[in-house]
Amino acid sequence: MSAHPTPSYRRRVLGSLAAGTLLAGVARAHAAGALCGPTGSSTAGPFYVRNAPQTTQINRHGLPGTPMQVSGTIYGGTDGRQPLAGAVIEIWHCDAAGQYHPNGSGELADYLATDVDLRGIGLSDAEGRYRFDSIVPAHYGNRRRHIHWRIVAPGHRPLVTQSYWLEEKGTARERRDFVDRNVEDCRWVRFDTDAAGVAVGRFDIVLVALA
Numbered sequence: 202m203s204a205h206p207t208p209s210y211r212r213r214v215l216g217s218l219a220a221g222t223l224l225a226g227v228a229r230a231h232a233a234g235a236l237c238g239p240t241g242s243s244t245a246g247p248f249y250v251r252n253a254p255q256t257t258q259i260n261r262h263g264l265p266g267t268p269m270q271v272s273g274t275i276y277g278g279t280d281g282r283q284p285l286a287g288a289v290i291e292i293w294h295c296d297a298a299g300q301y302h303p304n305g306s307g308e309l310a311d312y313l314a315t316d317v318d319l320r321g322i323g324l325s326d327a328e329g330r331y332r333f334d335s336i337v338p339a340h341y342g343n344r345r346r347h348i349h350w351r352i353v354a355p356g357h358r359p360l361v362t363q364s365y366w367l368e369e370k371g372t373a374r375e376r377r378d379f380v381d382r383n384v385e386d387c388r389w390v391r392f393d394t395d396a397a398g399v400a401v402g403r404f405d406i407v408l409v410a411l412a
């Protein structure tokens with residue numbers, strides 16, 4: 202047997218190393234959310250409506266805009282690394298013209314069904330995963346582009362927060378927005394446009410377990 206590996210042997214080894222590196226990269230990407238610390242909180246703002254529709258397809262009346270899909274995993278437990286099944290996740294955001302539907306607050310029952318849009322409530326699945334489909338919100342006022350969130354899970358501190366678009370981090374727009382300062386990295390969500398033109402983002406959320 203030769204003391205030197207044959208070229209084909211080297212190719213096989215290098216090939217498997219490359220595949221191993223690739224798999225490790227995928228594993229890291231999937232674990233990224235679990236590496237976030239507790240998700241920071243932010244204000245609910247003036248446009249929160251209680252008892253929003255129980256749907257994750259929240260552009261219910263076909264408002265115009267760029268399709269958007271945001272998904273992720275809800276984590277918790279004492280180490281913040283356990284996927285939480287059955288967490289209640291609520292989101293709301295403005296439309297492509299910067300208007301909320303309704304552009305107010307209160308109770309769902311205060312409004313006509315046709316006035317309610319871009320708000321909804323879903324549950325995390327057995328692996329802690331959730332997903333919402335909507336349209337990309339616009340900017341309004343001095344705000345960064347954002348989505349509002351409220352998450353409730355048994356045994357954990359309820360969380361109200363906002364997520365942002367990574368592309369706006371460090372921009373003049375970010376600096377003009379004083380609603381939410383010192384936002385941790387995990388709340389700056391990267392949205393990529395897929396082949397179907399959908400803006401796809403992943404937002405993993407870490408809840409704090411109650412003592």
Ligand SMILES: [Fe+2]
Pocket residue numbers: 246248294295347349
């Ligand atoms: Fe808002």
